[in-house]
Amino acid sequence: DAGITQSPRHKVTETGTPVTLRCHQTENHRYMYWYRQDPGHGLRLIHYSYGVKDTDKGEVSDGYSVSRSKTEDFLLTLESATSSQTSVYFCAISPGGNTGELFFGEGSRLTVL
Amino acid sequence: DQQVKQNSPSLSVQEGRISILNCDYTNSMFDYFLWYKKYPAEGPTFLISISSIKDKNEDGRFTVFLNKSAKHLSLHIVPSQPGDSAVYFCAANFGNEKLTFGTGTRLTIIP
Numbered sequence: 001d002a003g004i005t006q007s008p009r010h011k012v013t014e015t016g017t018p019v020t021l022r023c024h025q026t027e028n029h030r031y032m033y034w035y036r037q038d039p040g041h042g043l044r045l046i047h048y049s050y051g052v053k054d055t056d057k058g059e060v061s062d063g064y065s066v067s068r069s070k071t072e073d074f075l076l077t078l079e080s081a082t083s084s085q086t087s088v089y090f091c092a093i094s095p096g097g098n099t100g101e102l103f104f105g106e107g108s109r110l111t112v113l
Numbered sequence: 114d115q116q117v118k119q120n121s122p123s124l125s126v127q128e129g130r131i132s133i134l135n136c137d138y139t140n141s142m143f144d145y146f147l148w149y150k151k152y153p154a155e156g157p158t159f160l161i162s163i164s165s166i167k168d169k170n171e172d173g174r175f176t177v178f179l180n181k182s183a184k185h186l187s188l189h190i191v192p193s194q195p196g197d198s199a200v201y202f203c204a205a206n207f208g209n210e211k212l213t214f215g216t217g218t219r220l221t222i223i224p
Contacts, residue, residue: 004156031210042119042202042216043157050210058211090156099145099164100206104156 003027004105006091012111019078021108023091025071031094032074033102034058034066036087043090049074081112116140117205119215127223132190134218136203141184145206148177148188150199151217157202161188190220198222 003026013019023032033048035058045058047066055066063085065077078085088109092102118137126132136146145164149157163170163177163186170177176189190197200219204212 033211035214040122040216043204043214045211045213048211092156094210096210099147099162100210100212101147101159101162102212104158106156107154 004091004093004103006089006105006108008108009106010109012113013081014113015082016080019081019110019112021076021089021091021110023074023076023093023105025074025093027093027095027103028071029093029095029103030071031096032068033092033094034064034074034076035090035092036060037090037107038087046076046089078110081110083112086110086112115216117203117213117215119203119218121218122216123219123221125221125223126193128195129192132188132193132197132220132222134188134190134201134203134220136186136188136215138184138186138205140205140207141181142207143205144208146177146179146186147204147206147212148175149202149204149214151202152199160201193222195222195224 005024007022034046035043044060049055049068067075088107091105094102147162148160150160151157161175179186200217202217204214
């Protein structure tokens with residue numbers, strides 16, 4: 001199994017509060033991703049990173065920011081959480097190339113009340 | 114716009130029979146399609162992939178078929194086993210180091 005750790009695994013917060021989810025990898029892979037999973041929408045890309053300090057937006061990036069100061073860590077921040085951001089968030093990593101296979105973490109369930 | 118579509122939210126199949134999961138796409142400029150399997154409270158795990166230059170790829174009980182003229186691919190599981198009960202996602206690699214996922218199909222294998 002790829003070494004990916006997400007924290008926290010579960011979080012309940014209130015509308016308007018800031019939230020940071022952390023993804024840590026031990027594989028030294030170049031690419032890191034944040035997806036969210038919602039019923040009827042599948043997995044949608046929020047942001048991704050192609051190197052330290054190199055990030056770009058995905059299809060549902062509004063309300064989210066990311067940072068990658070080290071190869072192994074990719075942070076997802078909700079500056080002011082809203083109920084629409086209640087979701088399960090998955091971090092994924094990839095060495096790049098070939099089939100484009102991603103390796104996923106176990107997910108972080110976020111509930112915004 | 115949904116570039117990758119899985120039109121069946123759920124599918125139930127008797128144990129031992131064939132399960133067929135379908136996926137349609139609109140953008141033909143892909144390098145690979147991948148199938149992922151997801152159990153509750155776990156992350157998705159890679160199952161099988163197919164290159165754009167192939168029309169079939171097989172791995173044990175799992176076979177993926179690609180019909181480029183119809184912009185359609187399917188995953189066949191034979192024989193289906195109870196442990197196959199999960200949500201299955203198809204995903205497209207358009208050559209940009211990102212995967213675009215479908216909405217998923219929940220497969221239930223009936224003992």
